[in-house]
Amino acid sequence: MDESTKSANQHNQNKDRRGKRHCWECRRRCLVCDSEAPECQRCRASGIHCPGYGEVKPTRLKWVTPGRVLSRDQKQKKSLVYKNQDNHVNIITGSTSIIAPMKHDIYMPIPRFEMHEEVHAILQGYEYFNSCIYTDLIPLHELGYNPYVYPLSEKHLQAAVWCPDYLKYGMLCMIVSHRINQIGNAIPPRAMVEKFYNYWGLAVRSLNEYLDMEDRRSGDSVIAGILTLLLADIQQGSSLNWRCHLDAIYRLIMLRGGFHAVAELKSMEPLLLCFWSVAVMGNTTCPASDLFMTTFQLKTLKFLPQQYITTVSPIQLCPVTLFIELIKISHLRMRATRPDAANTKTFKTESFEILECVNRFSPHRLAQSKSSNHEVWALVGLVYQAAVALYCILSLQSLSILPETQALRVQCATHGRLMQTLLVEALESKSLKRFMIWPLVVLGVEAVHGDAAMRAFVAKELSELSQSVGSYVPLTAKRVLRDFWASGKTRWDACFDRPYVFTGQIAVDTSGLMPLYR
Structure with a gap:
């Protein structure tokens, strides 16, 4: 032997x-x-x-002490790399800190955690989530039962120990970032920021390993991992490359037979809802020349509302009817920037038809369709109706699709004043305030037209929202708007000179993936 x-x-x-x-x-x-x-x-x-x-x-x-490892990035597969106009490569799983010239090796310091340190961090995160984050999310149930809001149990804790590193450390990124932003200091504690980027580096390294495995790269958990990093980057204010994350998810979905094929899986429902929400809402605050996936979104309109947006209490509160109009507006903006664009008369007709649909929307009917809290849902409908109308008029006027008439200016001013009044009430509601970031941004663009009191209101509320919801997103919005107000420009596309996304969501539900880790 x-x-x-x-x-x-x-x-x-x-x-x-x-x-x-x-x-x-x-x-x-x-x-x-x-x-x-x-x-x-x-x-x-x-x-x-x-x-x-x-x-x-x-x-x-090479088991070494934490903080002493230099991880050399492996050669990226062509299908998983986004190349920008400056001939720089943006790794799809990275954020601003992983941008390097082509043909150069990329080095990133990534710490190595021993097993006991990792388990301790998971236990701390588990306790923090239940005592802080979940407690803040409980009021969402006032809008109706929300399947994505629940405390972490021992079952989740056991799954966390054995799930892939990119999910484990991505979730820890979210928890540390939430703590940093709730502290609310102008300069966050250095140790906490270092901890965030340590976890971030470990998550990126793990995700890259899985993306290199042909039989695993398009799995449910990999898509969940990319979404988790996307939300962590946005939450911490490193969101310049959020589009690379979305592009990666889109490609992986296409590898699996397309959106309709993936949507049949129950475990993918919260992942696709998050993906769709970020993509659609993100397009509203991007330059018209740099919109993402608008044609694809338009083609799936008949399918999307039935499958996802009609959940009892969705992750984002934009009503279905208005959500569809957002997609149409962004698609119209994209078409207007093409060299072979149709004549402006056709675009003008379409834009007025969209605006008419928005104005016909009934917040009262939305409220009556809900089982409870009719007054709260009516408030949601009124806020989003005014916000979508402003987005329609201001963004399409920015491209000279809609004329800059006195009637439309009066309509915008009326929507702006109404929104400010409604937002005072909505921001006092614990169940609604985290969904008011995008409406506040839209109001901030309208406020450039000479209303100093409205600008002060938007800046103040965004600052308070950041600490309240544990996200840097409102502060990013505040900085973008202040630069816009000081620029002397008034057009929508002058405010959003590069892609931004303003979402209050900080995590994606991965409970449907737990059977994979047993």
Whole structure:
């Protein structure tokens, strides 16, 4: 009997006596090992040499103290890289800090966490979520039962230990960022910021590993991981490359047969709802020449509302009818920037038809369609009706699609005054305030037309929202609007000179993926 067979037999005997033992590589990657000898199936499937199950950590795995590892980025596959106009490459799983010239190696300091440190961080995050974040989300149930709002249980904690690193550390990024923003200091504690980027680096490294695996790159959990990093980047204020994340998810969905095929899976419902909400709302605050996926969104209008937006209490509160008009407006803006664009008369007709649909929307009918809290839902309908009308007029006037007439200016001013009054009430509601960021941004654009009191109101409320909801997004919006107000310009596209996204969502529901980690 050769030495390898003896070693395998001895390993199996030891396994029977003391229970299942994970190989060192599976322990490093926090994966469930099958404990087979001489090498586990996970390592074999990944093309990695299994280091075995010995009592001593193998030195060839380079287990070193946290903060001392330089991780050299691997060559990115063409389908997973976005190249910008400056010939720089934006890795789809990265944010602003991972932008480098083409043909140059990318180095990023990434710490290595020992197992006990990781478990301690997960336990801390678990306690913080239930005591702080979940407590703030409980009022959302006043709008109707919300399947995406629930406390973390022991089942979630067990799943967190074994789920992929990119989900684990992505969630820790969200928790640390929430704490940083709730502190509300002008300069956040350095240790907390370092911790955020440590977790962020670990999540990026893990996600890149999975994206390099052809049989795993388009899985549900990978899409959830990219969404988690997207929201973490936005929440912390590093959102310049959020479009790279969306583009990656779109490509992965196409690899799986398209949106309709993926949407049939129940586990994907919260992921696609988040993806769709960020994509549609993000387009409203992007330059008309740089809109994303508007044609695709328009083609799925008949399917989308039935499957997702009609949930009892959606992640974003824009009513279905108005959400559809947002897609139409953004698509019209995109078409107007094309070199082969149709004549402006056609665009003008379409724009007035859209505006008429927005004006015909009935907040009262929306409220009556809900089982309870009719006054609150009527308030939601009124706020979003005014906001969408302003977006329609101001963004299409920016492209000279709608004329700058006295009647439209009066309509905008009326919507603006009404919105400010409604927002005072909405922002006092614990169940509504986190959904008022986008309406405040729209009001801020309208406020450029000479209303100093309205500008002061928007700036004040955005500052308070940041600390209240634990996100840097309102402060980003405040900075963008203040630069716009000081510029002397008044057009919509002059305010949003590059893509921005203003969402109050800080995490995506991954509970439907838990069976994958058992």
